[in-house]
Amino acid sequence: MKFNLRISPLDLGQTLGCGQAFRWRPQSDGAWVGPLGNQLIRLKMKGQVLEVEAVPGGSGARQLVLNHLRADDDVRDIQRSLGRDPVLAPGVSQLKGLRIVKIDEWEALASFILATYANIPRIMKMVETLATKFGEPIAEGINSFPTLDMISEVRKSALESCGFGYRAKYLHEVSHKLDSEQIGELRTLSYSELRRKLIELPGVGEKVADCVSLFGFGKLEAFPIDVWMERAMARLYGQKGSYARLREFAQGRFGRYAGYAQEYIYHNERVRARNGVCAFTKN
DNA sequence: GCCCAGGAGTGTG
DNA sequence: CACACTCATGGG
Numbered sequence: 001m002k003f004n005l006r007i008s009p010l011d012l013g014q015t016l017g018c019g020q021a022f023r024w025r026p027q028s029d030g031a032w033v034g035p036l037g038n039q040l041i042r043l044k045m046k047g048q049v050l051e052v053e054a055v056p057g058g059s060g061a062r063q064l065v066l067n068h069l070r071a072d073d074d075v076r077d078i079q080r081s082l083g084r085d086p087v088l089a090p091g092v093s094q095l096k097g098l099r100i101v102k103i104d105e106w107e108a109l110a111s112f113i114l115a116t117y118a119n120i121p122r123i124m125k126m127v128e129t130l131a132t133k134f135g136e137p138i139a140e141g142i143n144s145f146p147t148l149d150m151i152s153e154v155r156k157s158a159l160e161s162c163g164f165g166y167r168a169k170y171l172h173e174v175s176h177k178l179d180s181e182q183i184g185e186l187r188t189l190s191y192s193e194l195r196r197k198l199i200e201l202p203g204v205g206e207k208v209a210d211c212v213s214l215f216g217f218g219k220l221e222a223f224p225i226d227v228w229m230e231r232a233m234a235r236l237y238g239q240k241g242s243y244a245r246l247r248e249f250a251q252g253r254f255g256r257y258a259g260y261a262q263e264y265i266y267h268n269e270r271v272r273a274r275n276g277v278c279a280f281t282k283n
Numbered sequence: 284g285c286c287c288a289g290g291a292g293t294g295t296g
Numbered sequence: 297c298a299c300a301c302t303c304a305t306g307g308g
């Protein structure tokens with residue numbers, strides 16, 4: 001099944017490339033392939049048009065992609081608003097096709113519990129391991145992300161032999177403390193209420209709660225702060241200190257679109273680091 | 284081998 | 297409130 005969508009602006013690499021979602025893979029022809037729900041999705045830009053291939057396809061495929069790429073976000077307006085910050089403006093102009101992604105709530109929670117204190121290649125590997133071992137096959141070589149119910153039935157020892165380290169225990173505990181109905185209730189909460197509830201879960205601190213709020217529950221005011229963001233905030237804004245302090249600064253400066261601001265800052269910081277490393281290793 | 288990673292939990296001052 | 301320490305492991 002094949003169809004076209006118009007989602008603008010959109011740069012697949014900027015959006016799917018690193019850090020937000022962990023299961024998209026770039027192809028040599030510029031397309032991106034990954035699972036969405038129980039569909040295998042292939043995305044490719046043809047000029048301004050997004051070409052979508054869905055297997056097995058069906059009536060829900062179009063909505064899956066529109067949801068995932070948050071097609072309703074007025075990204076131009078968000079960029080106009082954030083671009084008024086002179087510090088942020090250059091970063092925004094380099095990432096015009098970046099969109100925040102919407103991930104399934106449970107998938108976001110489980111993924112960012114696994115993501116604690118690991119680098120992105122390893123996170124992608126852990127998420128892939130979870131899908132391979134406990135998800136259901138949806139196409140050759142790709143499994144769906146295992147549901148909360150599926151993970152709750154996995155023996156603790158099985159999770160512990162996945163190479164997740166101390167994260168295995170958290171994943172196991174969370175899968176028993178929550179059911180899918182409770183996740184549905186979380187959807188009705190405001191950001192601050194949701195954040196409080198998420199932090200009550202084992203293995204979920206402020207940073208994971210903010211990632212899950214932003215990418216899983218679509219709370220655009222969330223502003224996750226990891227080690228990269230800490231460095232960037234010190235360098236760009238001279239802001240240092242506790243998570244609470246940095247977060248308060250971000251809320252005041254970026255307001256309801258703090259999540260987008262975070263992505264512009266985060267991506268720029270990583271590009272900076274990558275170019276530094278490349279320049280160094282060439283010599 | 285070394286350093287670091289989209290941190291969290293717990294204890295202490 | 298702020299630090300300090302520990303946790304389990306693998307990518308670069």
